[in-house]
Every structure is written in C-alpha cells, then in structure tokens.
Amino acid sequence: MIDGKLGATLGMEVQGGKKFEDYKASGETYEKMRKGFYEPHERLKDMDLDGIDAQVLFSNTGTFRLLNIEDPELQVACMAAYNDFLSEFCAADPQRLIGVAMISADDVAAAVREIQRVASLPGIRGVVMPLYPRCNPLNSANYDPLWAAAQDANLPLHVHQGTGDPRFSRFLNAPPEQNLRGELMATMSDGSLGNYAALSKIIFGGVLERFPRLKFVSVEGNIGWLGYFLERADRTYRRHRYWTRFDLPMLPSEYFHRQVYATFIEDRVGVRIRDFIGIDNLMWSSDYPHTDTTWPNSRKYVEEMFKDVPAIETAKIVCGNARRLYALAS
Amino acid sequence: MIDGKLGATLGMEVQGGKKFEDYKASGETYEKMRKGFYEPHERLKDMDLDGIDAQVLFSNTGTFRLLNIEDPELQVACMAAYNDFLSEFCAADPQRLIGVAMISADDVAAAVREIQRVASLPGIRGVVMPLYPRCNPLNSANYDPLWAAAQDANLPLHVHQGTGDPRFSRFLNAPPEQNLRGELMATMSDGSLGNYAALSKIIFGGVLERFPRLKFVSVEGNIGWLGYFLERADRTYRRHRYWTRFDLPMLPSEYFHRQVYATFIEDRVGVRIRDFIGIDNLMWSSDYPHTDTTWPNSRKYVEEMFKDVPAIETAKIVCGNARRLYALAS
Numbered sequence: 001m002i003d004g005k006l007g008a009t010l011g012m013e014v015q016g017g018k019k020f021e022d023y024k025a026s027g028e029t030y031e032k033m034r035k036g037f038y039e040p041h042e043r044l045k046d047m048d049l050d051g052i053d054a055q056v057l058f059s060n061t062g063t064f065r066l067l068n069i070e071d072p073e074l075q076v077a078c079m080a081a082y083n084d085f086l087s088e089f090c091a092a093d094p095q096r097l098i099g100v101a102m103i104s105a106d107d108v109a110a111a112v113r114e115i116q117r118v119a120s121l122p123g124i125r126g127v128v129m130p131l132y133p134r135c136n137p138l139n140s141a142n143y144d145p146l147w148a149a150a151q152d153a154n155l156p157l158h159v160h161q162g163t164g165d166p167r168f169s170r171f172l173n174a175p176p177e178q179n180l181r182g183e184l185m186a187t188m189s190d191g192s193l194g195n196y197a198a199l200s201k202i203i204f205g206g207v208l209e210r211f212p213r214l215k216f217v218s219v220e221g222n223i224g225w226l227g228y229f230l231e232r233a234d235r236t237y238r239r240h241r242y243w244t245r246f247d248l249p250m251l252p253s254e255y256f257h258r259q260v261y262a263t264f265i266e267d268r269v270g271v272r273i274r275d276f277i278g279i280d281n282l283m284w285s286s287d288y289p290h291t292d293t294t295w296p297n298s299r300k301y302v303e304e305m306f307k308d309v310p311a312i313e314t315a316k317i318v319c320g321n322a323r324r325l326y327a328l329a330s
Numbered sequence: 331m332i333d334g335k336l337g338a339t340l341g342m343e344v345q346g347g348k349k350f351e352d353y354k355a356s357g358e359t360y361e362k363m364r365k366g367f368y369e370p371h372e373r374l375k376d377m378d379l380d381g382i383d384a385q386v387l388f389s390n391t392g393t394f395r396l397l398n399i400e401d402p403e404l405q406v407a408c409m410a411a412y413n414d415f416l417s418e419f420c421a422a423d424p425q426r427l428i429g430v431a432m433i434s435a436d437d438v439a440a441a442v443r444e445i446q447r448v449a450s451l452p453g454i455r456g457v458v459m460p461l462y463p464r465c466n467p468l469n470s471a472n473y474d475p476l477w478a479a480a481q482d483a484n485l486p487l488h489v490h491q492g493t494g495d496p497r498f499s500r501f502l503n504a505p506p507e508q509n510l511r512g513e514l515m516a517t518m519s520d521g522s523l524g525n526y527a528a529l530s531k532i533i534f535g536g537v538l539e540r541f542p543r544l545k546f547v548s549v550e551g552n553i554g555w556l557g558y559f560l561e562r563a564d565r566t567y568r569r570h571r572y573w574t575r576f577d578l579p580m581l582p583s584e585y586f587h588r589q590v591y592a593t594f595i596e597d598r599v600g601v602r603i604r605d606f607i608g609i610d611n612l613m614w615s616s617d618y619p620h621t622d623t624t625w626p627n628s629r630k631y632v633e634e635m636f637k638d639v640p641a642i643e644t645a646k647i648v649c650g651n652a653r654r655l656y657a658l659a660s
Contacts, residue, residue, distance in 0.1 A: 023573040139512060181576045182469060186527075186534035189566040189582070192558070193523050197516075204516035224558025227599040228522070231554060235596060236519040239621065243353040246511045252519075266565060269557040269606055276599055291569065 002078070003069055013060035016289030017296055037289045040092035047096065050296045052286060053319070054328060056098045057086060058128060058219065060290065064163050067104060067130050076110045079103060083118050090123025098326050100126040100158055105133035108142055112149040119153035125326045126156040126217070130164035131194045138198050139205025147211045156215035156261070156325055159198050161191045195221025196229055199260065203233065208255040209248055215325060218262040220287065223270035226262055226277045257281060261325055265292050271305050274313065283325070284318045332408070333399055343390035346619030347626055367619045370422035377426065380626045382616060383649070384658060386428045387416060388458060388549065390620065394493050397434060397460050406440045409433060413448050420453025428656050430456040430488055435463035438472055442479040449483035455656045456486040456547070460494035461524045468528050469535025477541045486545035486591070486655055489528050491521045525551025526559055529590065533563065538585040539578055545655060548592040550617065553600035556592060556607045587611060591655055595622050601635050604643065613655070614648045 001007065011026035014037045030038065036046035047055060059066075063082055069075040083101040090097040101118040103111040111129070118124045127150060136142055138159075150157040162168060167187050195218045202208060202216060233252035240246070248255075257278050263285045264270055274282060284302065287293040294301040306314045323330060331337065341356035344367045360368065366376035377385060389396075393412055399405040413431040420427040431448040433441040441459070448454045457480060466472055468489075480487040492498060497517050525548045532538060532546060563582035570576070578585075587608050593615045594600055604612060614632065617623040624631040636644045653660060 020569050021572045023570070025573055139516070181574050182534040182536055182578075183531075184574055185566055185570060185576050186469070186530040188570055189534065189563045190527055190530040190559075192562070193526060196523060197520055200516040200520040201513075204512040204519065206512055222558065222562065224561060225555045228552065228554025228597070229520075231597065231599050232522070232552065233519045236515060239350050240353070240515060240518055242351045243355055244511050244514055246515050248512075267558070267561065269561050269603055272606075273599055273603060276602075 002065060003071065003074060007065040008062060010062065012291050013062060014289055015291045016293045023291055034289070040089045040097060044093055044096060046288070046295070050286065050288070050294075050298045052288075052298065054096045054098055054322070054326075055288065056100060056126070056285070056322065056326065057090070058100050058158070058160055059086075059102045061162075063102065064160075066102065067134070067164050072107050072110070075104050075106065076114070080114060080117070083114070083121065083124065087118075087121040087123045094123045095329055097123065098126075098328070099124045100128050101155075103127050103129050103146075105129050105143070105146070106135050108146050112145050115146070115149040115153055115155065119155060124155075126158055128158040128160050128163070128219070131159040131161065131198055132164035132166065134164060137201055139201035139207070143207075144210065147207055147214050151211045151214040154213075156217050158217040158219050159195065161195055161220040165191070165194060192221040192225055195219075195262075196225055199229065199256070200233070203252045203255050203260075204246075204248075206248055208259045209250070212259070214259060216260050217325070218260065220263060220265070220285070220292075222264040222267045223262050223277060223282055224264075224267045224273070226270065227273040230256060230277065261321065265294060266301060266305065268305060271309060271317075274309070274317070279313050279316055280321055282317045283322045332395060333401065333404060337395040338392060340392065342621050343392060344619055345621045346623045353621060364619070370419045370427060374423055374426060376618070376625070380616065380618070380624075380628045382618075382628065384426045384428055384652070384656075385618065386430060386456070386615070386652065386656065387420070388430050388488070388490055389416075389432045391492070393432065394490075396432065397464070397494050402437050402440070405434050405436065406444065410444060410447070413444070413451065413454065417448075417451040417453045424453045425659055427453065428455050428658070429453045430458050431485075433457050433459050433476075435459050435473070435476070436465050438476050441476050445476070445479040445483055445485065449485060454485075456488055458488040458490050458493070458549070461489040461491065461528055462494035462496065464494060467531055469531035469537070473537075474540065477537055477544055481541045481544040484543075486547050488547040488549050489525065491525055491550040495521070495524060522551040522555055525549075525592075526555055529559065529586070530563070533582045533585050533590075534576075534578075536578055538589045539580070542589070544589060546590050547655070548590065550593060550595070550615070550622070552594040552597045553592050553607060553612055554594075554597045554603070556600065557603040560586060560607065591651065595624060596631060596635065598635060601639060601647075604639070604647070609643050609646055610651055612647045613652045 009026045010028040011024055014028050014033055015023045035042035066078045079102050086099040090099040101124045103114050115127055230253040237252055261281050261283055263283045265287045286295050286298045288295040339356045340358040341354055344358050344363055345353045365372035396408045409432050416429040420429040431454045433444050445457055560583040567582055591611050593613045595617045616625050616628045618625040
C-alpha cells in the first residue's frame with residue numbers, strides 16, 4: 001500500500017527459479033515464496049547455491065513505485081525508510097550484500113541531502129536515480145548539485161532499466177488485454193532504449209566532463225547495443241561538432257571508458273563485441289530474483305556465454321570490475 | 331514555403347563532399363550547390379564518380395516537413411506533387427534512380443489511395459511512412475489497410491530515421507543556443523532508437539505475421555544495434571510469452587529474417603556482427619547528399635569497413651540484397 005492505494009501485489013520481482021511457463025505477474029504471497037527473496041541470511045544461502053560471491057541490491061518493481069508518489073515529503077520519507085531497511089538487510093554480510101540506495105530526482109535538494117545521509121549508512125555503496133525522471137531530463141543543468149554530491153560521496157550513480165518509464169503504467173497490475181499484449185512484449189524487449197538515451201544525455205550533456213570523478217552505471221540495460229552506441233556517438237562528434245559549435249574536449253567513448261559501467265544478464269552479442277565496448281566497463285549480473293534471472297543456473301549460463309573469451313577477460317567481467325567499482329575486499 | 335510559412339532554408343540535406351568543418355545547417359542556395367543535388371542527369375554523373383550503380387531516393391529533411399502540415403487535404407496534395415516529381419526525376423534512368431514515394435499516416439484511407447496511385451507511377455519502387463506517426467503508433471490495428479495496400483502493390487514499406495521525430499522541431503532552422511547543443515548532438519547520435527522502437531512495434535504487434543508478404547525496411551538507422559535487438563527480442567519471446575498469453579507462432583528473429591531489411595552508412599560493429607543480424611537483410615548506402623554521406627569516397631569507406639568480410643557477403647550487402655528487394659536488372 002502506498003499513500004492509501006494498492007501499488008501492486010508481488011509478481012515479476014519474485015519469479016526466480018521457476019519455469020518460464022509458470023511465471024506470474026502478480027498475486028504471489030510470502031507464504032509460498034522462497035525465503036531468500038526477502039530474508040538476508042537465506043539470501044546468502046541462495047547465493048552459495050548459485051556460486052555468487054557478492055550481490056548488488058536494487059529496489060524492485062514494487063519499491064520503484066515510490067517514484068510515483070505525489071506528495072514530496074511522503075516520497076522522501078518512504079525512500080529514506082527503504083534505504084534504512086536496505087542498510088539493515090546488508091548487515092547480514094556487508095562484503096557480500098552491496099546496497100544501492102534509492103533517490104528521487106523530483107527535488108534535487110532533497111536528493112542531495114539523502115545522498116549525504118546514506119553515504120555514512122553501513123552497507124550502502126551506491127545510489128540509483130530514475131532512468132526517466134518525471135520533472136527534468138537527465139541532461140538538465142539543475143541536476144549538477146546531485147552529480148556533485150554523488151561524486152563527493154564517492155558513491156557510483158546508477159540508472160536502472162524501466163525506472164520511471166511512463167509506458168509501464170498501463171501494464172502494472174495484471175496481464176493486459178489481448179490488444180496490449182504485443183505492446184507489453186515490445187516494452188519488455190526494448191527496455192534498453194531508456195539506458196541508451198540516458199547515456200546519450202549524460203555524455204553529450206557534458207555531465208562526465210563537469211564531474212570527472214563521477215562513476216555512472218547503466219543497470220539491467222544489457223550491453224549488445226553499446227558497441228554501436230559508442231561508434232555512432234564518436235562519429236557524430238567528429239562529423240557534427242563544428243557546425244553545432246559543440247565544445248566537449250574529449251570523444252564520447254573516452255568519457256564512457258573513464259566513467260561508465262554497464263551491467264548485463266544474458267547477452268551473447270555484447271560478449272562478442274566486448275572489445276568495442278571496453279573490457280573494464282562491463283559487469284555480468286544474475287538479476288536474482290527477478291524474471292530475467294539466471295539463478296540457480298548462473299554458472300551454466302556464464303560458462304556458455306563466455307566459452308570463447310580468455311579467462312582474464314571473463315574474470316574482469318564477472319568479478320574484477322565490480323570489485324573495483326564497489327571497493328570490495330579481494 | 332509550406333502553407334504560407336517558411337519551412338526551412340536548405341542546409342543539412344546538401345552538404346555532400348564538404349569538409350566536416352564547413353558543414354552548414356541552413357542558408358544554402360541553388361547557385362552555390364552541386365547540380366547533382368537536384369538535377370537527375372548531373373546526379374548520374376555524381377554516382378559514376380563514386381562508383382554507385384543505383385540509388386534509392388528518399389525525401390529529405392525539407393520535404394519531411396510535409397508531415398507537419400495541419401490541413402489534411404493540403405498534405406495529401408503536397409505529397410502527391412512530391413511523388414509525381416520523384417517519378418519524373420527517376421525517368422532520367424529508372425534502372426539507376428529508384429524512387430520511394432512518401433505517404434502520411436494521418437489519414438489511412440488517403441494513404442491507401444496514394445499507395446495504389448504510385449504503384450503505377452514509373453520509377454516508384456517503394457513507399458516511406460513516418461517513423462513517428464503523429465496520430466497512432468505503428469502497432470495500431472488501424473494501419474492494417476495500409477500494410478495490406480503495400481503488400482498487394484508489392485511495394486516495400488520504409489521507415490526513415492528522424493521522420494516525424496518530435497524532438498527535432500526545436501532544432502529546425504539554426505544552430506541551437508549553447509544549452510541545447512548537447513541535446514542536438516545526442517538527438518543526432520541516438521536517432522536509431524526510433525528505428526529500434528519501430529521494429530519492436532511492427533514485430534511484436536503482429537504486423538509481419540498478419541502480412542507475410544509485406545517487406546519492411548529500416549532506413550538510415552544503421553545496424554550495429556540489430557544483433558542485440560534480435561537476441562533480446564527472441565529471449566523476451568521465450569521467457570515471457572506464457573504469462574502474457576502472447577500468441578505469435580514464430581520467433582521475432584524469424585519474422586525479421588523473412589521480411590525486414592535495414593540500411594546503414596558507416597557501421598563497423600554492424601559489419602562485424604552481420605551473421606547475428608542476417609547477411610541477406612542488410613543494405614549499405616551512401617546517404618548522398620546528406621551530412622552523413624560517404625560521397626565521393628564511398629569506395630574507400632566500403633573497402634575499409636568490409637576488409638575482413640568474404641567477397642560473397644560484401645556483394646550481397648552492397649548490391650545483391652537491394653537488387654533483389656527492388657527487383658533491379660542484374
């Protein structure tokens with residue numbers, strides 16, 4: 001219940017381990033659910049089962065709905081409560097459970113205060129803001145205090161596929177009518193478009209130029225499109241910066257390689273063109289316990305996806321890059 | 331002048347052959363322009379210069395503005411006038427100049443009539459509709475008569491990057507103010523997002539299932555993102571079709587391989603992953619005389635891009651696939 005209204009019942013966020021045929025969009029109950037989905041010590045056991053050393057934890061499709069709360073004070077209070085809960089959840093093993101605190105982008109001053117607050121909360125090692133902020137696009141100059149706060153707090157700033165996507169509102173509570181099923185499928189299939197547009201805005205908007213120590217992470221957007229993204233962005237820069245009088249001093253791909261990370265789950269194309277994207281910028285993830293998860297067969301998926309990849313590169317992408325970004329013990 | 335208002339002066343559509351440093355967004359005059367940009371016999375000479383056997387001709391950023399005309403009768407009349415002009419232009423050599431007639435998507439019945447009319451116009455071998463129609467999205471069932479008309483007329487249906495993109499309206503006449511330059515660059519860099527979303531809607535909307543002989547062409551959207559697009563679409567289909575009760579009988583990639591073509595200009599990533607996308611579905615283009623053109627050095631660009639590609643595959647992508655699609659003489 002959010003602000004007196006039923007946000008949604010649990011569904012897509014808790015399908016891990018089921019057959020695809022048995023996936024449900026809503027109506028799951030805690031009684032029937034794996035304890036690892038909500039209890040941290042059981043979570044650690046589920047990670048052991050799947051060969052996962054550490055997990056980076058994001059709010060789910062339920063808590064993302066906090067982004068839609070109209071009353072700004074209530075929204076700030078709900079997010080702070082969620083962030084406190086997350087810190088407590090990670091306390092079960094702060095080297096294996098890595099919390100990413102949630103902030104709204106509606107009130108930049110409030111977001112800055114929350115970034116400064118969570119920076120000293122145990123277990124919190126990053127912040128996530130909406131991919132589609134409802135007030136201003138990501139290249140808006142009024143976010144500068146927010147970028148500065150994340151940079152100063154040394155907290156990587158994440159954007160997560162789907163968060164704030166206005167297209168999802170019509171699909172929230174139940175499987176859609178016949179004529180909307182194709183649109184729902186298209187929306188699930190092309191969710192990376194939001195991550196693509198966000199990176200475009202961040203890089204061409206000069207955010208990474210103005211905040212050179214800010215780390216920016218594209219989450220659950222996969223990576224197979226990133227080779228094209230970088231090639232095209234550099235070409236646009238080389239061809240069009242004169243007549244547009246565009247004045248960033250570095251190539252878009254140089255900002256990307258210096259400051260951007262991108263996560264993926266299953267992505268054979270992305271793994272194949274990893275050298276175009278950047279071996280040091282990619283992080284595999286299991287998406288547990290959401291519908292796209294590879295749990296409990298992640299080892300098999302990873303082995304299959306990386307079968308033609310040198311071990312040193314695989315080690316970076318499934319472990320080393322995340323360890324460096326989140327400053328984990330080795 | 332459109333409907334009494336200045337649409338724009340010539341600029342981006344006529345920069346072919348210039349140094350990037352000399353590109354201009356507007357203010358070009360016929361006196362200073364290469365004759366090949368507007369005169370068909372001179373055009374053929376420019377093609378000879380660049381080693382181009384045949385060119386597929388689209389309306390430019392000027393005529394795309396016909397899509398914004400409010401009065402439906404005026405819009406239909408302007409498009410018909412453009413299509414007649416195009417047919418006359420192609421008469422200079424109908425084997426080398428391939429006309430793609432323009433239709434609006436605002437009035438589907440009028441679009442159907444225009445498709446039927448241009449089907450018998452000499453030189454016209456396809457139709458192009460807006461990538462971002464202003465009334466209904468591309469998966470709307472009310473376009474079914476339009477798909478049927480194109481299929482029956484055996485005219486491939488094209489969507490062209492940028493056409494109808496509401497984001498471009500703020501950049502139309504002049505280089506933008508300082509704070510919009512980055513947004514203009516981002517918009518040019520990520521134009522393929524529109525082609526991506528359009529293919530998603532067409533495939534998951536069941537258009538290619540309902541119209542199995544319709545040929546659908548993504549124009550100027552490049553191809554490096556298509557490997558990821560297809561992998562992700564198939565994965566979404568396999569994972570999510572049960573709970574959504576989605577009922578297309580074939581994989582998204584199977585519809586793509588049967589009915590979709592995609593054009594590109596410079597795209598090293600796309601050429602590298604061509605086998606993921608489909609060797610028979612890709613068509614290189616020179617984009618003459620628009621700003622992204624490789625003219626008059628297309629041979630050099632092609633040689634460089636295809637240096638690691640077997641000759642039989644290169645021949646399909648730079649020639650054979652287009653010859654088959656547009657039924658050109660060999």
